[in-house]
Amino acid sequence: MSESKVIIADDHPLFRTALKQAIIECIDDAQTLEAECFSDLLTAIERNPSLEIVFLDLHMPGNNGFTGLTQLQNHYPDLVVIMVSSDDNNDTMQKAINFGAAAFIPKSADLQMISTAIDCVLEGDIWLPECVENNVDQQTLIAHRRLAKQLAQLTPQQYIVLTQIADGQLNKQIAYDLDIKETTVKKHVSAILSKLEVNNRTLAGLAYQELMLTLPENDGDLQSA
Structure with a gap:
């Protein structure tokens, strides 16, 4: 059996099912783990050193906003983190990228969009929905990236x-x-x-x-x- 490469940290079973289907199409032989709260996610990561990608719900139990994202970057810098949420306003999605997420997938996304996002991340790129307006405030971007870098230290x-x-x-x-x-x-x-x-x-x-x-x-x- 292949080692687990992906974990979905989300407390909504239906969305975890949709993500798993997209992962199967995009990642060959990927064994996918699941976690319903942030503490279970940390336990799973410790027990599965082969994990490479985390799908992290913005509001799952134990995670407030981007605290989980930066904690993962601090404790496990080699993990790729993809944020997922129904809280998909422009500012929130852009802030996720500013703090170091590889992508932000809205929970309203269909299977094709989820697959596109995963493929983009696997190629080493950053992904946001096309609807996100490209009007990033540079000072805010710099401040967020500076804080993320400091927290990582x-x-x-x-x-x-x-x-x-x-x-x-x-x-x-x-x-x-x-x-x-x-x-x-x-x-x-x-x-x-x-x-x-x-x-x-x-x-x-x-x-x-x-x-x-x-x-x-x-x-x-x-x-x-």
């Missing part, structure tokens, strides 16, 4: 610490959750601030929240420790 544990900073947790709480010393957390925070080129943890948390499409309830409550 974080170690996996620094990335996790950043997510907890953005969630408003103090160093002592982070140390407890990760089972590490508080002094280690402080070192991680210093490294995060340096790599993100910001002066304090509040700005670091706000930078991470740029990835979200819905802000957490404690937005702005990024306390120092």
Whole structure:
């Protein structure tokens, strides 16, 4: 049996079925895995090092906007990530590409469009639907790509610490959750601030929240420790 190359991370069974059909047509002998939430996706990736392509739902459980995309890029930089969503406005689709996705496939896409997108990605290109207007704001594009590059420079544990900073947790709480010393957390925070080129943890948390499409309830409550 061929090793799994593709995983579909989406909590809608009907759309997973449509994607699987397109994958069968585009990728020879591809064994396709499925995940219904982001934590299951991470577990599957760890257990299947042969995976090459991830189809990631923008709003699946455990993933808020582009937080999952950048986490995958940080932890598994060799994976190709294709975003999928019914939230297919111009800004959202372009933002996905800005943050490093190889494609954005609307859930309204038919089988032919999905196949076209997959073929394009397999050829090493970036794909967006033809309906996307080519009116990218260059300053926004540069800012998004800069943030994506900075996040990619974080170690996996620094990335996790950043997510907890953005969630408003103090160093002592982070140390407890990760089972590490508080002094280690402080070192991680210093490294995060340096790599993100910001002066304090509040700005670091706000930078991470740029990835979200819905802000957490404690937005702005990024306390120092």
